[in-house]
Amino acid sequence: MADDRGYQAVVEKIISDGTHGPYAVARSEKLGSITFSLNGNVWEERDWPEPGTYVMLFQVRKKRAGWRAQHGRFFEPSDDRQPATE
Numbered sequence: 001m002a003d004d005r006g007y008q009a010v011v012e013k014i015i016s017d018g019t020h021g022p023y024a025v026a027r028s029e030k031l032g033s034i035t036f037s038l039n040g041n042v043w044e045e046r047d048w049p050e051p052g053t054y055v056m057l058f059q060v061r062k063k064r065a066g067w068r069a070q071h072g073r074f075f076e077p078s079d080d081r082q083p084a085t086e
Contacts, residue, residue, distance in 0.1 A: 011049045036069040
């Protein structure tokens with residue numbers, strides 16, 4: 001079953017010319033590396049994150065090549081008050 005909790009992660013790199021479109025790789029303390037698309041159907045923000053930026057990733061699924069998030073956004077101050085998995 002997919003885990004729908006949010007995971008706080010730090011963006012490590014941006015790949016703007018990936019085979020399936022632009023994507024980012026972030027690191028979570030709990031899961032390690034998590035990849036997410038920067039297309040509008042996954043990344044909800046207007047601007048792309050930069051390396052070192054904190055993000056919240058949701059609907060994380062294990063794939064053959066590693067963890068993938070199906071939804072992501074920038075980390076917000078209100079996220080500090082909610083239980084999130086790191």
